[in-house]
Amino acid sequence: MRPDRWLILGVALLWSVALARDGIDRWAAATELPVLVHATAPEVRDRNGTLLRAYTVDDGIWRLAVSVDRVDAGYIRMLTAFEDKRFYRHSGVDPLAMARAVGQAVWHGRVVSGGSTLTMQVARLLEDSGTGRWPGKLRQIRVALALERRLDKDAILSLYLHLAPFGGNIEGVRAASLAWFGKEPRRLTPGEAALLVALPQSPETRRPDRHPQAARAARARVLSRMAEAGVLPAGDATAALRDPIPSLRHAVPQLAPHMADRAVARGPGRHDLTLDADLQARLETLAQKHMTGRDPRLSLALMVADHTTGEILASVGSAGYENGAAQGFVDMTRALRSPGSTLKPLVYGLAFDRGLAHPETLILDAPVQFGGYAPQNFDGSYRGELRVAQALQLSLNIPVVRLTDRMGPAHLMTALRKSGADPKLPAGQPGLAMALGGVGMTLEDLVQLYAALAHDGMARPLIWDRAAGPGPEQRLLSPQAAWQVGHILAGIAPPPAAGPPGRVAYKTGTSYGHRDAWAIGYDGRYVAGVWIGRPDGTPVPGAFGADQAAPLLFQVLQHSRTVAEPLPATPPETLLVGNARLPLPLQRFDRREPGERLSLTFPPEGARLALSDAGVPLKLRGGTPPFTLMADGAVLATGLRRSELNAAITSPGFTALSVIDAAGQADSVRIELR
Structure with missing residues (x-):
């Protein structure tokens, strides 16, 4: 048998x-x-x-x-x-x-x-x-x-x-x-x-x-x-x-490799992200097409988030994960780089909130020196006196350094951290060069910062893990200052064939030595960021944010939506007047200072006061009268000459109080009325 x-x-x-x-x-x-x-x-x-x-x-x-x-x-x-x-x-x-x-x-x-x-x-x-x-x-x-x-x-x-x-x-x-x-x-x-x-x-x-x-x-x-x-x-x-027999194996989906690696590093099993697979696939294809025929050592990174929810919808860490020449395995959305001019909108927004300037304020663009630091404009030329809004749209260096000097670079560092970013200084204490990119930031940091600008000045951490849930919000800028910054940025001419101006508020940046080209922008719902450069940090001759990154930014936003969401409406408290109708201290920004600096001694920062029909009492020290009193960016009173003032505020909640003197000095505090 x-x-x-x-x-x-x-x-x-x-x-x-x-x-x-x-x-x-x-x-x-x-x-x-x-x-x-x-x-x-x-x-x-x-x-x-x-x-x-x-x-x-x-x-x-x-x-x-x-x-x-x-x-x-x-x-x-x-x-x-x-x-x-x-x-x-x-x-x-x-x-x-x-x-x-x-x-x-x-x-x-x-x-x-x-x-x-x-x-x-x-x-x-x-x-x-x-x-x-x-x-x-x-x-x-x-x-x-x-x-x-x-x-x-x-x-x-x-x-x-x-x-x-x-x-x-x-x-x-x-x-x-x-x-x-x-x-x-x-x-x-x-x-x-x-x-x-x-x-x-x-x-x-x-x-x-x-x-x-x-x-x-x-x-x-x-x-x-x-x-x-x-x-x-x-x-x-x-x-x-009659059905055909498959002749080839399909590749198992391999989208979002950098973000996937980031998720899996937290542990095995299933990870549910906030990304949108269709959008992710479209942007990965866009990134690959954009890099075709370019320097093989060049890389790029893209990110899109919904600033109304704080959710990251797509994240492209490089144009090719397997590209060894461009170190494609490096997630450039999280790499520390110089942000170039992309921090300037935050400086202007902080200046608006502190009563240092208004979009119509005149500011001087002329040679200046701060101790041993003498900033220069990118093109080496000077425009003389011009409106603050123009200075931001032209991305001039000297006006923004003037504002940073008056405000103090430590305040800029505090604001960056409040936005949810994790800025890294090359060495020492915060300096004026921060305003021009002298600080380490990631693309994710910058998208998060601009998400706050887009979201009425409210900052919250961007999220990519659905299990994490939304993060806590905190105010970075007043709604008025955030709107003013966005309105100025929306007035920048878009790249050719990108559509009419006014739909996207955006800013470009180029770091020292042409190592990084940036473009960050937003509409009424989406915020996006683009970085182009070499992962090893070597210069890329001829790389400019406006030429290289901005056209790609607008393509990214077009891939993210079917219809452009309009930018936010003007907050009702916003001061919309020409220069001649501004309070005198806001008509012209001037660095001259009196013998004793202006300070608001009462109420202290973070004070919680009982709501009263009589308003909020304020006490000043130093400065040059007359004074201008502002609340949340809106002018309450002008021509004040006493050191004891009263702010006619009768609504509960958080309020930013600012006082500006005749020399342009300002001080501000944030309080809560209950």
Whole structure:
């Protein structure tokens, strides 16, 4: 008698003689089960649950987490009908199937059909045991019986869905569906389902990319059986035969590699991000196209966030993760770089809030020296006296340094930290050069800062992990100052073919030595940032933010929306007048200072005062009268000459009080009225 007959007859004999009912229970109960929990690939999903990126498990296998309810029901019906039609009725071993297999083997002199149940196949997969020797078959029977007593049917089926081989390094139905069809297994065509049923029986000889004829024949056998069994209408089975067999493996989604690495570094398992997979894919393609034909050492980074929610919607850390020449593995959204002129809007916003300037204030652009520091404009020329709004739109260096000097660079550093950024100084204390980019910032920092400008001056941390939830808000600028800055930036002419001005508030920047080209901007909903440069920090001759980064910024925003959201409306308290109608101290910014500096001695910063019909009392020291009193950027009174004043504020809440003297000095405090 042939060895395979002895094998089958031996197993049948052991089964009939050794396993009485009580004996089966004792035998199964004493079984030591193999490990039932197998590693699945860490995976990162977008805001809608779409797979962004997955990783192999430690042994290089593609095995992804899956559950029975996330697999096409038609596939489950085909699988059980083809492999184990009494799966939901037997207790691990199907005596009828075993008897049929033995009878057919004896009659034909060879194995015609197997008697293994799905549970027995799971037992074999768990222990990676063969099927041809009777000790292995006996062990599978024992483990199958034990599995049925400790797990329910769905749990056993889930093990099969995770461990079944589908060719190469693919294990499990989800990895197989993504690899062979490029989609999740939730919805499969009859032809796709039939191929996935057939593959595990002989995963290497039926691999569709290598053996398409064998794969087609195996699929046809499954479809024929399903039609005979009534699982699939005959017409559907016939139509499925005409479906093409996949000729190539699809790559498992690999979107947002840098952000995915960042998420997985927190731990294994599934990570749900705030990113949008479609937008992420569009921007990654945009980045690759933009870099085509350019210096191979050049890299770029893009980021888009919804400033109304604080959620990051797309993050591109480089134009190519695998690009070694450009160090594409480095996430340039988080790399410290010089921000160039992109901090200037914050300086102006702080100056507006402190009563140092107004967009219509005249400021001098002329040679100046602060101790040993003599800033120069980028083009080396001077414009004389001009409006503050013009100075910001022209990105002049000297006016912004004048304002930073009056305000104090430490206040700029405090504001940056309040925005949620983590600025790094090269060395020493904050200096005036900060206003021109003399501080380390990341693209993510700058997008977060501009999100605050766009969001009525309210700063909050940007979030990318959906589990984190929104961060706490705190006021960076008053709504009036934030609007004034945005209104000025929206007046900058867009790049050619980018549409009319006024729709996007944006600022460009170029760091010292042309090492970094920046463009950051926002509309009524989205804020975006672009960085271009070399990751190693070497200069890029001819790189300018306005020429290189700005056109890409507008493309990024166009990819992010179907219709441009309008910028915020003017806050009602905003002072909208020409220079001649400004309070005298605000008409012209002047660095001349009196003998004793102006200071607001009462109320102190952060004071909480009881609300009173009489208003808020203020006490001043120093300065040159007359004084101008402002609340939240709005003028309350002018021509005041006493050192004790009264602010007519009768509404509860937080208020920023500012006093400006005749020489242009100012001091301010923030209080709460309750």
